[in-house]
Amino acid sequence: MWGGKGLNLKYYTPQLITFLIFFFIIQPSYAIEVVVHDSVELSEISHQQVKSIYLGQQTHWPNGNLIKLFKLPSTHKTHHLFVKNTLGLYPYQFNRRWQKLVFSGFALKPSVAIDEQELLDLIAKTPGAIGYVENKIIMEGVRYVVLFDEK
Amino acid sequence: MLCYLMKNKWILLCILPGIAFANQQKDLSFAGFASQGISYTSENQFFDEEDNVSLNMTILALQANYLFNDKIRLSGQAMYRNWGKIESARIDFLMADYQFVNQQNFNIGIRLGRIKSDLGLFNSTRDIPSARPSIFLPQSVYQDTLRDTTTSYDGISLYGNQVFEFGRLNWTLAYGRYPVSDDLSESILGKELSGDIDTESNAQINTTWESASGNWTVSLGYENPQAYAEPLVDMNAPVAMEAGDIKFDRYIFSHQYFAEFWDFTFEFIYQDTEIKGFDLYVPNLPLVMQPEFPEVTTDSLVNSGFYGQWRYFLKEDLILMVRYGRYFTDIDDKDGSKYYQDTGMPAFSRYSYDLSAGIKWKLSPKWQINFEGHFFEGTAAISPTIKFDHSQNNEKYWQLWSMQVSYSF
Numbered sequence: 001m002w003g004g005k006g007l008n009l010k011y012y013t014p015q016l017i018t019f020l021i022f023f024f025i026i027q028p029s030y031a032i033e034v035v036v037h038d039s040v041e042l043s044e045i046s047h048q049q050v051k052s053i054y055l056g057q058q059t060h061w062p063n064g065n066l067i068k069l070f071k072l073p074s075t076h077k078t079h080h081l082f083v084k085n086t087l088g089l090y091p092y093q094f095n096r097r098w099q100k101l102v103f104s105g106f107a108l109k110p111s112v113a114i115d116e117q118e119l120l121d122l123i124a125k126t127p128g129a130i131g132y133v134e135n136k137i138i139m140e141g142v143r144y145v146v147l148f149d150e151k
Numbered sequence: 152m153l154c155y156l157m158k159n160k161w162i163l164l165c166i167l168p169g170i171a172f173a174n175q176q177k178d179l180s181f182a183g184f185a186s187q188g189i190s191y192t193s194e195n196q197f198f199d200e201e202d203n204v205s206l207n208m209t210i211l212a213l214q215a216n217y218l219f220n221d222k223i224r225l226s227g228q229a230m231y232r233n234w235g236k237i238e239s240a241r242i243d244f245l246m247a248d249y250q251f252v253n254q255q256n257f258n259i260g261i262r263l264g265r266i267k268s269d270l271g272l273f274n275s276t277r278d279i280p281s282a283r284p285s286i287f288l289p290q291s292v293y294q295d296t297l298r299d300t301t302t303s304y305d306g307i308s309l310y311g312n313q314v315f316e317f318g319r320l321n322w323t324l325a326y327g328r329y330p331v332s333d334d335l336s337e338s339i340l341g342k343e344l345s346g347d348i349d350t351e352s353n354a355q356i357n358t359t360w361e362s363a364s365g366n367w368t369v370s371l372g373y374e375n376p377q378a379y380a381e382p383l384v385d386m387n388a389p390v391a392m393e394a395g396d397i398k399f400d401r402y403i404f405s406h407q408y409f410a411e412f413w414d415f416t417f418e419f420i421y422q423d424t425e426i427k428g429f430d431l432y433v434p435n436l437p438l439v440m441q442p443e444f445p446e447v448t449t450d451s452l453v454n455s456g457f458y459g460q461w462r463y464f465l466k467e468d469l470i471l472m473v474r475y476g477r478y479f480t481d482i483d484d485k486d487g488s489k490y491y492q493d494t495g496m497p498a499f500s501r502y503s504y505d506l507s508a509g510i511k512w513k514l515s516p517k518w519q520i521n522f523e524g525h526f527f528e529g530t531a532a533i534s535p536t537i538k539f540d541h542s543q544n545n546e547k548y549w550q551l552w553s554m555q556v557s558y559s560f
């Protein structure tokens with residue numbers, strides 16, 4: 001492959017393009033998108049606030065409206081990514097905390113959607129809803145909020 | 152069991168769905184679980200007094216959550232529990248929750264009603280198989296003999312959390328009274344001297360600090376429950392006991408560290424117990440002829456205990472646990488020798504060491520099986536606070552083996 005006539009870039013062009021597409025387009029899409037119902041007055045949200053919401057510590061939006069919490073099944077890949085990267089917890093920590101919250105009555109358990117499409121559909125028709133997806137699909141009724149780290 | 156279910160306590164919980172259905176609301180949700188276990192005790196009477204092998208390990212719970220409106224959430228849980236010697240049906244919690252400050256970095260709320268105690272890591276879920284590390288919680292910190300003064304209180308609590316750059320703080324301030332059942336009187340007074348027992352309101356403060364990375368937490372909690380007991384006087388009994396007061400100043404320190412495939416838990420309890428009254432006497436005998444009984448009254452009897460627990464996740468749903476804990480009834484007399492000199496009662500009734508190992512297998516998100524063994528030295532964790540008859544717990548070394556299947560939804 002590498003011998004004789006030197007490196008034939010032309011030969012490698014498709015691979016190179018595939019790699020670039022993967023690196024710049026597919027790779028960023030692995031990031032988690034936080035999504036809310038259109039009525040939620042929020043354009044950006046801090047990691048810490050998402051964590052407060054998903055640990056059952058914040059139950060209402062700053063304007064006093066109830067937060068409706070949605071999640072994907074515990075075995076879902078996106079859920080794992082969300083818990084690990086966005087919340088910074090191991091999935092078992094997340095599960096255990098919710099077992100404790102639910103059975104001590106300290107928080108209302110999140111509604112579970114079977115996949116990302118159902119999650120988006122539910123958020124679109126539930127005022128106050130929040131959820132997370134990996135694949136950003138623009139649709140009516142939902143809004144994506146920018147995640148930021150506060151300093 | 153049926154007769155327990157029929158008791159009017161359960162009607163209370165039915166009110167929640169009742170209101171909800173009447174309003175045609177869909178903001179109602181349920182959760183619950185059922186669990187059944189079997190245990191084998193080599194000696195002593197920690198668990199079931201009739202047999203070494205016991206199936207008296209049934210817990211059923213049903214809870215309902217109802218969003219009364221956008222601000223107030225009502226939440227309740229009823230529990231049937233047949234655990235060794237004790238069968239009970241109770242409202243585990245029934246409360247209104249209103250979070251009235253909701254900011255980006257801090258939240259404050261209030262709870263009113265019967266509220267679960269948040270002291271220590273496991274008091275709020277001590278009966279919940281899916282939310283505790285083992286079938287039997289470490290007795291060095293979570294003594295079943297005092298469970299009524301640790302489970303849930305009727306009162307009010309203010310709670311909140313605040314996010315800082317280097318972590319987050321959760322806090323609870325509570326004031327309430329622990330409702331008690333007959334088994335607390337048995338635990339404090341012993342079975343022969345059962346009687347009326349009542350509790351007074353107490354305060355509770357609990358704070359938990361969580362690191363920014365989320366991989367460790369430390370908590371410190373304090374409460375001061377207080378009970379008043381009046382033993383039944385049987386004039387034909389050889390010995391009777393006067394009424395008395397018992398007060399606890401209870402501190403629990405907790406630490407947890409979380410790694411990807413294992414976690415470590417350490418908890419420490421420091422309980423300063425003040426006992427007034429409870430003098431023993433022989434009924435129908437003139438004062439001058441009364442024999443001398445051991446002194447019960449004390450200004451400060453410090454009970455203390457700790458445990459360390461390591462869990463390893465073989466797979467996400469297969470967890471191994473090893474734990475070692477120690478408990479001392481009197482921190483100034485750890486080996487019980489002074490107690491033996493003073494009373495002639497066994498020294499080992501004043502301490503208890505527990506080495507445990509267990510396995511938890513989550514067959515599915517709903518099904519779970521636990522299996523565990525405990526090796527004990529000493530009987531302090533199973534002895535009533537005030538009791539002079541240790542004849543039923545007369546073995547220094549003993550074991551407890553147990554298996555439990557649970558289903559939660």
